[in-house]
Amino acid sequence: MIHLEQALQIILSEVRTLPAQRIQVLSSLGRVLAEDIHADFDIPGFDRSAMDGYAVMAQDTCPATSDQPVFLEVIADLPAGYQTAKVLREGKAVRIMTGAPLPKGADAVVMVEDTKEKEDRVRVFRKVEPGENVSFAGEDVKKGELVLKEGSFIRPAEVGMLAALGKENVMVRRKPTVGIISTGDELIEPGGRLEEGQIYDSNSLALSSQVAKCGGTPQRLGIVRDNKEELISRIQEGLSFDILLLSGGVSVGVYDLVKEVAEEAGVKILFWKVAVKPGKPTFFGARNHTLIFGLPGYPVSSMLNFENLVRPAIYAMLGRKEKRVQVEAYLESSVRSKGKRRNFVRVKLVRERGEYRAVPAPSQKSGVLKSMVWADGFVIVPEEIEEIKKGEKVQVQLLD
Amino acid sequence: MIHLEQALQIILSEVRTLPAQRIQVLSSLGRVLAEDIHADFDIPGFDRSAMDGYAVMAQDTCPATSDQPVFLEVIADLPAGYQTAKVLREGKAVRIMTGAPLPKGADAVVMVEDTKEKEDRVRVFRKVEPGENVSFAGEDVKKGELVLKEGSFIRPAEVGMLAALGKENVMVRRKPTVGIISTGDELIEPGGRLEEGQIYDSNSLALSSQVAKCGGTPQRLGIVRDNKEELISRIQEGLSFDILLLSGGVSVGVYDLVKEVAEEAGVKILFWKVAVKPGKPTFFGARNHTLIFGLPGYPVSSMLNFENLVRPAIYAMLGRKEKRVQVEAYLESSVRSKGKRRNFVRVKLVRERGEYRAVPAPSQKSGVLKSMVWADGFVIVPEEIEEIKKGEKVQVQLLD
Numbered sequence: 024m025i026h027l028e029q030a031l032q033i034i035l036s037e038v039r040t041l042p043a044q045r046i047q048v049l050s051s052l053g054r055v056l057a058e059d060i061h062a063d064f065d066i067p068g069f070d071r072s073a074m075d076g077y078a079v080m081a082q083d084t085c086p087a088t089s090d091q092p093v094f095l096e097v098i099a100d101l102p103a104g105y106q107t108a109k110v111l112r113e114g115k116a117v118r119i120m121t122g123a124p125l126p127k128g129a130d131a132v133v134m135v136e137d138t139k140e141k142e143d144r145v146r147v148f149r150k151v152e153p154g155e156n157v158s159f160a161g162e163d164v165k166k167g168e169l170v171l172k173e174g175s176f177i178r179p180a181e182v183g184m185l186a187a188l189g190k191e192n193v194m195v196r197r198k199p200t201v202g203i204i205s206t207g208d209e210l211i212e213p214g215g216r217l218e219e220g221q222i223y224d225s226n227s228l229a230l231s232s233q234v235a236k237c238g239g240t241p242q243r244l245g246i247v248r249d250n251k252e253e254l255i256s257r258i259q260e261g262l263s264f265d266i267l268l269l270s271g272g273v274s275v276g277v278y279d280l281v282k283e284v285a286e287e288a289g290v291k292i293l294f295w296k297v298a299v300k301p302g303k304p305t306f307f308g309a310r311n312h313t314l315i316f317g318l319p320g321y322p323v324s325s326m327l328n329f330e331n332l333v334r335p336a337i338y339a340m341l342g343r344k345e346k347r348v349q350v351e352a353y354l355e356s357s358v359r360s361k362g363k364r365r366n367f368v369r370v371k372l373v374r375e376r377g378e379y380r381a382v383p384a385p386s387q388k389s390g391v392l393k394s395m396v397w398a399d400g401f402v403i404v405p406e407e408i409e410e411i412k413k414g415e416k417v418q419v420q421l422l423d
Numbered sequence: 424m425i426h427l428e429q430a431l432q433i434i435l436s437e438v439r440t441l442p443a444q445r446i447q448v449l450s451s452l453g454r455v456l457a458e459d460i461h462a463d464f465d466i467p468g469f470d471r472s473a474m475d476g477y478a479v480m481a482q483d484t485c486p487a488t489s490d491q492p493v494f495l496e497v498i499a500d501l502p503a504g505y506q507t508a509k510v511l512r513e514g515k516a517v518r519i520m521t522g523a524p525l526p527k528g529a530d531a532v533v534m535v536e537d538t539k540e541k542e543d544r545v546r547v548f549r550k551v552e553p554g555e556n557v558s559f560a561g562e563d564v565k566k567g568e569l570v571l572k573e574g575s576f577i578r579p580a581e582v583g584m585l586a587a588l589g590k591e592n593v594m595v596r597r598k599p600t601v602g603i604i605s606t607g608d609e610l611i612e613p614g615g616r617l618e619e620g621q622i623y624d625s626n627s628l629a630l631s632s633q634v635a636k637c638g639g640t641p642q643r644l645g646i647v648r649d650n651k652e653e654l655i656s657r658i659q660e661g662l663s664f665d666i667l668l669l670s671g672g673v674s675v676g677v678y679d680l681v682k683e684v685a686e687e688a689g690v691k692i693l694f695w696k697v698a699v700k701p702g703k704p705t706f707f708g709a710r711n712h713t714l715i716f717g718l719p720g721y722p723v724s725s726m727l728n729f730e731n732l733v734r735p736a737i738y739a740m741l742g743r744k745e746k747r748v749q750v751e752a753y754l755e756s757s758v759r760s761k762g763k764r765r766n767f768v769r770v771k772l773v774r775e776r777g778e779y780r781a782v783p784a785p786s787q788k789s790g791v792l793k794s795m796v797w798a799d800g801f802v803i804v805p806e807e808i809e810e811i812k813k814g815e816k817v818q819v820q821l822l823d
Contacts, residue, residue, distance in 0.1 A: 048613065049643075052632040066792075067622060073790065102649065104608030106620045120677070122609050122720060124620040163791045171796065178823060179636060180795035183629030183722055187622070187792055191614030209504030209522050213448065214591030220506045220524040222467060222587070229583030232452040236579060243449075249502065277520070320522060322583055346799070348772065348821060350750055372748065377818075390473065391563045392466075392587055395580035396571065399746070418777075421748065423578060 024296040026406075027365055030307065031335055033293050037309040038339040041265070043194045048185045051177045053238060054195035055341040060171040065161035066187055070125040072101075074156045077116040077138055077145055078129035081153040092139070092146035101126060116145050125157055132156035164188070174342045196341045199239045202264035203227045204257050205246045206272035206281065207320060212246065225392065226270040226325045230318070233329045239266070239337050249277050254284045262288060262313050265340060268333065271320030278304070281317060290315050298406065300364040301389030302328040321389035327367050327401075330422070349418040350400070352379035357413045358387075360404040369398035370419055381419050398422055424696040426806075427765055430707065431735055433693050437709040438739040441665070443594045448585045451577045453638060454595035455741040460571040465561035466587055470525040472501075474556045477516040477538055477545055478529035481553040492539075492546035501526060516545050525557055532556035564588070574742045596741045599639045602664035603627045604657050605646045606672035606681065607720060612646065625792065626670040626718070626725045633729045639666070639737050649677050654684045662688060662713050665740060668733065671720035678704070681717060690715050698806065700764040701789030702728040721789035727767050727801075730822070749818040750800070752779035757813045758787075760804040769798035770819055781819050798822055 025033075043057030072078060079095060087093040095116035099107045103122035111117060111128030118140070119125070119132060130153045137149040164170055170188065171181060177195070185193055210224040211217055227243050234241035242264070247257045249272070261267035272281040282292060285308055295306040302324040306317040316333055318325045338345050352372060360366040370381040381402055384394035400421040404411060411417060425433075443457035472478060479495060487493040495516035499507045503522035511517060511528030518540070519525070519532060530553045537549040564570055570588065571581060577595070585593055610624040611617055627643050634641035642664070647657045649672070661667035672681040682692060685708055692708040699705075702724035706717040716733055718725045738745050752772060760766040770781040781802055784794035800821040804811060811817060 049628055049631065052635055064617070067790070068617065069619060071620075073788075102608055104610070104620055122607070122622070158788070158790050162786070162788065163793055170793070179629045179632035179726065180792065180798070180822075182632040183625040183726065184792055184796050186613045186628040187625035187722065189613050189615075189617065189623050207503055207522070213586045213589050215589075217464070217468065217589065219469060220471075220504055222522070223589050225583040225587035228449055228586040229579045231449065232579035232582040235452055322587065326579065326583065346772075348748070348750060348799075349774075350748060372746075374749075386562070388558070388562065390467070390558050392580065392584055393563055393570070396584050398580070399748075422580075 024298050024303065025294050026298050027331060030294055030297045030332060034307055034314065034332060034336050035339050037293070037314055038336055039312050040342050041197045041199060041340045044197050045192050045194055048182060048190050048193050051185070051193050051195055052179065052182055054177050055238065055343045056171055056173050056175045056177060056193065057196045057342070058194040059169055059173050060185065060188065062164045062166055062168045062170050062188055065166045066164040067158055067160055067162060069160050071158050072119045072121055072123050072125060072132045072156065073158045074132050074134045075121050076119060076135045076156065077133045077147070078111060078119045078126050079116050079131055079133055079147070079151065080111060080113060080129060081131040081151050081155065083113060084133060084147050084150045087147045087150050089148045092148045095145050095147060097140065097143045097145050099126065130154065174344050176343055199265040199337055199340045201234045201239045201241050201266040201268060202244050202261040203230050203241060203268045203270065204244045204261055205270045206249060206254070206277065207246070208249050210246045226320065226322055229322065229326055230268055230270060230329055233326065237334050237337050238341055238343070249280065251280060251284060254281065255288065258284055258288050262310055264313060266333065266336065267313060267315045269315070269317045270325055272317060278306070282306070285315060298364045299328070299331060300360070300366045302331070303364060305332065307332070319389070322392040323395055324389045326395055348421055350379055350421060352381035352417055352419050354402065354411055354413055354415050354417050355380045355382040357410060358383055358402065358404060359410045360408060362409055363406060365406050366404035367401045368404060369394040369401050371397050372399040372419060379419070381417055424698050424703065425694050426698050427731060430694055430697045430732060434707055434714065434732060434736050435739050437693070437714055438736055439712050440742050441597045441599060441740045444597050445592050445594055448582060448590050448593050451585070451593050451595055452579065452582055454577050455638065455743045456571055456573050456575045456577060456593065457596045457742070458594040459569055459573050460585065460588065462564045462566055462568045462570050462588055465566050466564040467558055467560055467562060469560050471558050472519045472521055472523050472525060472532045472556065473558045474532055474534045475521050476519060476532045476534045476556065477547070478511060478519045478526050478532050479516050479547070479551065480511060480513060480529060481531040481551050481555065483513060484533060484547050484550045487547045487550050489548045492548045495545050495547060497540065497543045497545050499526065530554065574744050576743055599665040599737050599740045601634045601639045601641050601666040601668060602644050602661040603630050603641060603668045603670065604644045604661055605670045606649060606654070606677065607646070608649050610646045625722055626720065629722065629726055630668055630670060630729060633726065637734050637737050638741055638743070649680065651680060651684060654681065655688065658684055658688050662710055664713060666733065666736065667713060667715045669715065669717045670725055672717060678706070682706070685715060698764045699728070699731060700760070700766045702731070703764060705732065707732070719789070722792040723795055724789045726795055748821055750779055750821060752781035752817055752819050754802065754811055754813055754815050754817050755780045755782040757810060758783055758802065758804060759810045760808060762809050763806060765806050766804035767801045768804060769794040769801050771797050772799040772819060779819070781817055
């Protein structure tokens with residue numbers, strides 16, 4: 024039995040970063056940048072008006088007050104997207120729209136609300152300072168600047184930024200392919216008819232969704248009975264993926280068979296049993312660049328070990344830097360832990376008077392999938408701690 | 424200028440919940456349940472072994488210790504997925520695998536680690552209590568129980584639960600369709616060539632990504648010049664969507680045109696200008712069941728008003744109950760607000776010694792898209808507050 028950190032270290036040492044591919048920026052949401060993005064030009068590319076109003080020389084407005092306006096002559100009209108060859112001189116103004124380039128000679132914009140125009144003469148009721156209501160070239164991004172780093176996760180803001188930089192396409196990491204095999208003679212495909220002693224295969228669907236959610240391409244390879252020939256052929260098929268997940272087949276009896284078959288297929292088993300609760304009976308192996316995870320058949324164990332072991336592997340393949348948010352909360356009821364294994368207690372967050380309470384799922388058994396439906400996240404009880412008491416302050420690691 | 428709450432109230436009063444559709448459970452990740460899900464049967468459906476070991480009558484193991492084992496006769500072998508007609512009697516045991524149904528007569532399971540078997544006789548070195556290492560029928564879900572409520576957001580755990588309940592298909596809300604029009608003579612499609620005074624259209628791509636992220640189906644309808652005929656035909660096209668987003672066209676000059684065109688197309692404008700910063704010049708209207716949002720051209724204003732106004736509309740159409748997590752942090756530098764408008768300050772979260780610091784983006788201008796790239800979330804400065812000082816405790820509303 025090894026610690027979670029050791030397990031992760033072994034896994035990450037087998038990961039290779041996936042190759043990059045060029046895709047459309049519009050389809051890049053949720054992908055991971057495979058290149059540094061520098062700006063080829065300033066954004067904005069020119070000094071522009073930040074308001075609808077009048078471009079002026081600030082000094083002309085110096086004496087203006089609400090009682091004693093300054094009169095300026097309007098010499099041009101400048102909507103966004105256009106420019107004027109006219110140069111602004113003393114006593115003149117250019118009617119200007121938000122986003123239009125500041126005409127030569129102007130150094131400020133008076134908001135339309137502070138003016139009154141009549142027959143090409145505008146009365147200005149308020150003094151402006153040089154630079155007022157002007158967005159200067161490069162205010163957002165400067166030419167040559169490193170705007171987005173390789174490894175960035177692409178959210179809507181990054182999509183917008185790539186577009187603002189004029190990019191139509193962008194290099195991202197290829198999505199890891201993940202094959203998922205369910206093992207067990209007791210499993211029936213959802214929709215099928217259950218006989219006594221059988222259950223529906225839920226793990227491969229939950230795992231498939233977890234893979235999709237963290238940026239991989241899942242493929243369910245079906246249910247395999249606990250028999251050697253079937254296992255061999257399915258595992259061989261699974262080795263063509265970047266990651267192969269085996270769900271179930273880690274109980275003492277079946278593990279020996281799965282291990283034997285995996286090793287016959289050239290897989291090197293690198294660890295077996297991790298000091299986590301739930302989820303101890305988990306193995307990990309590798310063949311060439313394919314990572315193989317044997318996850319427990321219990322649905323909660325399977326999902327949590329995906330979170331704790333497989334997701335970090337997927338992120339590493341993508342070169343994605345992770346930033347999981349933790350939320351402070353007060354524990355609603357005591358949780359006990361036998362020690363030795365790190366315990367992941369599923370909790371719901373309830374907000375009350377500006378604080379969160381972390382309410383543990385009524386059953387924390389690894390067979391109780393409802394505890395994952397219940398959970399917004401989990402409270403981690405370290406190996407050396409036997410109890411966290413009701414009312415204690417805890418950190419909740421969010422699931423989403 | 425109306426308050427955000429008023430604006431939301433007006434918007435939500437125009438929303439109708441979208442119709443339901445039946446889809447495959449495997450494709451239901453990220454969708455919203457349009458039906459209550461009750462269990463048709465217990466999960467597990469039978470009392471089963473929680474461990475690999477031996478099914479026994481607990482009382483038989485009463486005298487067992489590590490020095491003085493109890494001997495039992497092994498009468499059957501029970502892998503998961505199978506059952507035995509044999510009934511356990513005193514002095515007998517059944518070799519049983521995790522997940523296999525408990526044979527009749529047995530009331531506990533001894534872990535394999537606490538036994539030694541030889542020639543169909545097993546020595547038991549530890550006493551078990553009745554029920555020990557047994558998962559009872561209905562332990563996870565009870566027949567008839569309401570397991571998932573209409574309006575639930577479907578995460579991997581919900582996908583798994585639906586599968587465990589035997590569902591192949593499930594009723595979800597249809598995704599709202601969202602048409603996106605960019606308006607402005609200054610806009611150029613990314614990849615095109617910029618002339619002086621022009622910028623790339625980034626808003627429609629960012630909005631498109633925001634729509635996709637919160638469960639809608641975006642469609643970009645292209646860039647429209649500030650001219651009446653083009654606007655009319657494009658807005659008419661846009662009215663076939665559940666939601667129509669206009670990006671730009673809300674500056675004083677252009678708004679009059681957009682408003683005129685929208686009203687000619689039968690759109691009733693319901694508000695114009697919201698007391699938020701950034702993002703004040705925003706309008707909202709409706710025609711039949713189509714909602715129309717006029718969002719500011721500034722990229723930050725556009726994205727934030729999507730978050731504050733459009734996302735709630737999409738969630739309401741989906742019947743999705745929202746649960747936004749807030750994180751407590753200490754403000755890294757003071758933020759000032761002129762009051763009157765609620766201010767959304769973009770911050771990055773930095774964790775240090777078990778606490779978060781909220782670091783405001785260096786520029787909070789509405790034209791600085793980099794502040795959205797910077798941000799993990801925002802600190803909301805209420806209308807009546809003029810300053811939050813460095814070091815004060817704040818709540819950060821997460822963007823993701």
